[in-house]
Amino acid sequence: MEEYAREPCPWRIVDDAGGAFTMGAIGGAVFQSIKGFRNAPIGFRRRLQGSWSAVRQRAPIIGGNFAVWGGVFSTIDCSLVHIRKKEDPWNSIASGALTGAILAVRSGTGAMISSAIIGGVLLAVIEGVGIIFTRISSEQFRPVNPQFEDPTQLQSMGSNAFGSRPQYQ
Known part of the structure; x- marks a missing residue:
């Protein structure tokens, strides 16, 4: 996936x-x-x-x-x-820092360092917020009943994620 x-x-x-x-x-x-x-x-x-x-x-x-x-x-x-x-948040964080440094190269070493720090921190915050939102949104798909942790059990028991039988029309 x-x-x-x-x-x-x-x-x-x-x-x-x-x-x-x-x-x-x-x-x-x-x-x-x-x-x-x-x-x-x-x-x-x-x-x-x-x-x-x-x-x-x-x-x-x-x-x-x-x-x-x-x-x-x-x-x-x-x-x-x-x-x-591999593609992970560290690539984005490092890319933000290096981009900040590269784009500030004409302003001197001090500007490069501060731009790199700002770029890295900004991308770390963005990646962190993305991870938090992903975890929060994935919680809504967890089964309510703890005895049905395995999704295959839910299907075999004929119940949905809310612990009740599906309604057919």
Whole structure:
């Protein structure tokens, strides 16, 4: 059973970069529309024009920045999957840290270290929350009656996960 229903690695990089661009462009459009509206001269029409102008100028740039981050992250993640021969949360955490460091390389060693720490911690939090949600959501599929821990017993006894017989129409 596959844990992730994702594209194979070469295509995953393009897919993740495109998804990151879309997220960045949409989020940037929302943020820049508010910012442009607030910073425009007084008058509703001028504020709408300022909002639209800010969205046209800045949203593609923000989307491009997100796409670069997503592409570098996916490239490193795929490389780690290939090197380690397994796909687990440690790959994502290490990819976040290395992506942060790589994208801050022009700012110096201190910025690289702090960006790597922030990227690693951010991805660790994201992975941790994902694991917690997976465990919480899997609890709802456990049998209520503890004597039926084995799912094959449930089927052979003719009962469902709630301990009652199925209703047929």
